[in-house]
Amino acid sequence: MTSPLQQKIKIAGPSVVTANRLGDGAVVYRTARHQWTTDIADAAVVSNATAATELLTPAKADGINAVDVYVAPVKLEDDRILPGNLREQIRMRGPTIELPYSYGA
Amino acid sequence: MYLYDEFDRTLLTERVSEFRGQVARRLSGELTEDEFKSLRLMNGVYLQLHAYMLRIAIPYGTLSAVQMRRLAHVARKYDRGYGHFTTRQNIQFNWIKLAQLPDAMADLADAGLHGMQTSGNCVRNITTDQWAGVAPDEIEDPRVWAELIRQHVTLHPEFSFLPRKFKIAVGASDHDRAALRIHDLALRMHKNGAGEAGFEVMVGGGLGRTPFIAKTIKQFLPVRDVLTYIEAVLRLYNQYGRRDNIYKARIKILVHDKGGEQFGKEVDAEWQNIKDGSLALDKDVIADIATRFQYPDYEKLLDNPPELKAAQADARFATWHANSVSRHKQSGYAIVTLSLKPIGKPTGDCTADQMDKIADIADRYSYSEIRVGHEQNLVLPQVAQRDLPEVFKALDAIGVATPNVNQISDIIACPGLDYCSLANARAIPVAQEISKRFAEPNLAKSLNRLHVNISGCINACGHHHVGHIGILGVEKNGEEFYQISIGGKADENAQLGTLLGPAVPYDDVVDAVEDLAEAYLALRERPDELFIDTFKRVGVEPFKERVYATR
């Protein structure tokens, strides 16, 4: 099992740069303007290793806003950006189970 | 209950203020993530898939009602109103914000709670039997020994940077309820021919990528030698543990490579140098720790009082009583297990409202004591039998009286891919579906004791290797698959399960478990032959045939 955090940049299709926000751990995505957003719709999508590296390097350097920065796969459907695998789906949407209590969400 | 002293309180207060400074420096950018990560881990703070997780130690699984209320308060104020009890008798909060962590920790510290020793390469929170101090088959309360060890190892510089984490468990009963043999080091109290109490010492157990059952390296260790002997084991581990390879760094690899006998000899040689040194325990030290564990002033009561007999007429009460109530060492009293496995709900989760109510019930009926077991259930250890009908009503009203303890729906499951950043596959929804499939009480009862354990990755936090049925989530081409093994167990005859065959996809897991249950019903010789005993008698093949016949 290799954590996505240890991966070499290998891009098999459209990808985004994602991380957890430092303050609360919320899942964030890197935008084309090199900012962080919680909305995947605003994420910059890259499709080759060079573009991914260009997006990733400054994102990793921004240690004060986000941590555990890595490249994650996405699917593009009808111009929508969707998480590319179950792990990323769960990161974006939260647990697949009903939480015991959901207030404060 | 254990009484904390001024030293304990000062340590916690200082720790919180230190962590407050570290968080502030991290948020301001003064500390990098690399610098901060090990500091937060030392306080039990992990980063999970969608938030920070705070793991809080519950030493030897003992909680007071006051502490339980404090956990409820933290769940409500800083998290999303619930917590998750783990297989290491800890509790985890899944949605804590970094900036609020110091306040949450300060609130916890007020009640003697903290996250130290829940992470990192140190001696982790020491676990024991959730029935400690009240079990009828116990020699003496194992928590005294767990506490002695805890005091010695907490923040001990030599044990704070071990090659890997180190888990210790202590038991003092014939029947092992603490899964001793899957720990790095375990102590089992027993008596020698002269009637003196001492410990069998086992080392090198553990699950994960390379599972091993611990080997006995000393049959009888006098109680005075507990700390010196553990020190000798840890010294050897510190010196020879494989720091070069994280997958080989646990003591189990060292013990396996050297062989149990040789490892034992080397420990003995090291031990001779320190055996009579300052760590040899004198009676006063042991007695002092023992006096800090307070026992109720039990009333003189008889077993099976009229209130209990009368309540047996109610079928729901009778079913719960037969399933969830166990014999206490004191006549007229009982040990009550609270199932945190309601049918179709996440395993081991407890809401803040439930925690508050459980604390109230403990105050009223269990001398304010609550225990956490490694099976992710809670226990009220001091209930007078005459109060059982009232206790049942109170527990039933808050959904913790499902009569499924030790049954197929009493599943151990780790958080899996719904929370954990290391996971390959989900564990909680699999557990939920299995419990729904076997929700019919007579069906579940007919299957007798049957432990299903589920882990979302090879790290095995869900103890899948030692489940009667063990389920391990793996990933194949981006899809969730599950390897199933059978025949594992974590008791005094602990053994690892045998892999059944190729992994099955998510949608097939519950059907496969049902196949196993049906195979067992068809194969068993008598209605009271347990699944694990049928497996022992017939082996894996007939089960395998059944599961793969149509796959």
Ligand code: SF4
């Ligand atoms: S077994 Fe794996 S998935 Fe489950 S909690 Fe442990 S590390 Fe996470």
